[in-house]
Amino acid sequence: MIAVLDYGIGNLRSAEKALQRVGGDARLVDRAQDAPGAVGVVLPGVGAFGACARALRSSGLEEVARAALASGVPFLGVCVGFQLLFEGSEEDPREPGLGILAGVVRRVRGGLKLPQMQWNRTTPVPGGPHALLPEERWFYYVHSYAPVPEGEGRAWVAATCDYGGEVVAAVEGPGCWATQFHPEKSGAAGLELLARFVATCDGRTTVG
Amino acid sequence: MRSVRVVPCLDVDAGRVVKGVNFVGLRDAGDPVELAARYDAEGADELVLLDITASSDDRETMVEVVRRAAEEVFIPLTVGGGIRSLDDARTLLRAGADKVAVNSAALARPSLVSDIAETFGSQCVVVAMDVRRRPGGSYEVFSHGGRRPTGLDARTWAVVAERLGAGELLATSMDRDGTEQGYDLELYALLGAATSVPLVASGGVGDLGDLVAGAAAGADAVLAASIFHYGRHTVGEAKEYLEAHGVVVRPRGA
Numbered sequence: 001m002i003a004v005l006d007y008g009i010g011n012l013r014s015a016e017k018a019l020q021r022v023g024g025d026a027r028l029v030d031r032a033q034d035a036p037g038a039v040g041v042v043l044p045g046v047g048a049f050g051a052c053a054r055a056l057r058s059s060g061l062e063e064v065a066r067a068a069l070a071s072g073v074p075f076l077g078v079c080v081g082f083q084l085l086f087e088g089s090e091e092d093p094r095e096p097g098l099g100i101l102a103g104v105v106r107r108v109r110g111g112l113k114l115p116q117m118q119w120n121r122t123t124p125v126p127g128g129p130h131a132l133l134p135e136e137r138w139f140y141y142v143h144s145y146a147p148v149p150e151g152e153g154r155a156w157v158a159a160t161c162d163y164g165g166e167v168v169a170a171v172e173g174p175g176c177w178a179t180q181f182h183p184e185k186s187g188a189a190g191l192e193l194l195a196r197f198v199a200t201c202d203g204r205t206t207v208g
Numbered sequence: 209m210r211s212v213r214v215v216p217c218l219d220v221d222a223g224r225v226v227k228g229v230n231f232v233g234l235r236d237a238g239d240p241v242e243l244a245a246r247y248d249a250e251g252a253d254e255l256v257l258l259d260i261t262a263s264s265d266d267r268e269t270m271v272e273v274v275r276r277a278a279e280e281v282f283i284p285l286t287v288g289g290g291i292r293s294l295d296d297a298r299t300l301l302r303a304g305a306d307k308v309a310v311n312s313a314a315l316a317r318p319s320l321v322s323d324i325a326e327t328f329g330s331q332c333v334v335v336a337m338d339v340r341r342r343p344g345g346s347y348e349v350f351s352h353g354g355r356r357p358t359g360l361d362a363r364t365w366a367v368v369a370e371r372l373g374a375g376e377l378l379a380t381s382m383d384r385d386g387t388e389q390g391y392d393l394e395l396y397a398l399l400g401a402a403t404s405v406p407l408v409a410s411g412g413v414g415d416l417g418d419l420v421a422g423a424a425a426g427a428d429a430v431l432a433a434s435i436f437h438y439g440r441h442t443v444g445e446a447k448e449y450l451e452a453h454g455v456v457v458r459p460r461g462a
Contacts, residue, residue, distance in 0.1 A: 011302070011304060011332075013304045014282065014304055017279050017304070046328070046331060047328060047329025047330075047331065047332075051329075113210075113405065113406060113428065114404070115375060115405075115406070117375070117376060117406045118210070118211050118213060118253075118428065119211055119458040120209060120211060121211075121462075137462060138459070138462040140253075140283070140284060142331045143331075161209075162209045163209065163210075184282060185282060185284050186282070187248065187282055187283050191282060
């Protein structure tokens with residue numbers, strides 16, 4: 001079972017259905033006690049960073065995300081679920097993120113309309129990790145903020161897009177993938193990415 | 209890089225697509241989900257499903273259409289028509305909509321926009337407005353499917369809607385809708401200059417050149433119905449045409 005963490009925000013049905021479409025046994029999990037045994041964990045997120053951080057914490061599912069990240073259970077963060085990996089966000093400075101990666105989420109600057117609500121060409125970083133995205137594809141984005149990784153986190157940057165300047169589109173590290181764009185809303189390119197994620201959920205590590 | 213979205217719009221009445229649909233290769237041209245899948249395969253960037261059902265008995269039918277569409281189509285879905293409350297919005301978002309478009313109910317009670325934005329985020333609230341040109345170059349907003357004048361200036365309403373938390377504006381020119389004379393370009397230039405959220409052009413597309421003109425006037429997404437439904441052009445042709453005329457779009461199959 002791949003646990004899609006359902007902490008009370010937005011439309012999670014698309015993520016669940018898209019994972020199922022590519023053969024993943026995805027289920028919405030809204031209580032920590034339902035997570036043990038999961039072979040993968042998906043952390044979605046839409047709306048404001050602070051609201052997501054608070055909701056994740058109060059749902060008790062933050063611990064599931066942390067445990068998966070600490071033990072190498074394949075993890076996929078999407079949109080605000082990606083941003084939550086960082087230390088915090090300009091959008092709501094009082095709410096800390098998970099702090100898995102160094103760096104802060106900052107408002108996208110570049111003079112174009114915000115939110116970036118569009119499809120954008122997304123390019124793998126030369127020399128970066130490339131399991132998540134081996135080749136250039138177009139994905140659907142909806143966001144006004146984006147993480148600026150620092151320190152070791154910079155080596156995790158897997159893909160970028162251009163929106164009035166370079167925007168970090170995805171990171172990849174051991175057992176951890178995360179995307180600013182929405183693979184579950186990005187047609188064939190998104191389904192292919194999700195299929196690659198599902199293939200990493202091979203059951204060698206599970207949520208304890 | 210800014211890209212422009214091509215957005216087919218399906219009018220749905222009691223669970224069936226209305227307006228003529230002239231497609232080869234569809235088992236059932238009236239099934240919104242089958243049509244949605246067809247547009248997705250052709251490269252549509254997003255779909256708008258507009259519930260034009262008059263009877264409230266059929267609300268549940270629309271929710272079911274959204275639910276089925278979200279299982280078949282993995283591109284953004286915007287659902288509009290008859291959304292009167294936060295609960296209506298919640299029901300559609302839970303069924304798989306990514307955005308809800310509010311119109312008459314938001315005019316009657318503007319706090320509906322902020323309620324949805326605060327609960328689910330601005331990214332999922334679209335304020336749709338039907339407008340008609342007034343002498344002198346301004347525009348008036350109409351409610352109830354364009355039947356009732358409101359006296360409200362379209363530019364003012366757009367600014368207020370953005371302030372209330374609308375994440376996108378969808379403006380339909382009633383003067384142009386169904387005429388195939390092209391978008392009302394001055395409308396989008398006016399609204400684009402007054403607001404900073406994405407703007408969807410709607411109403412009047414007769415040929416592919418109209419889509420290019422809409423993008424050039426400042427629209428971030430170009431919505432059309434008949435040119436696609438009647439099989440005059442595929443979405444793929446529209447995107448190739450836009451690209452050939454210097455508009456950045458997601459290439460088909462990318």
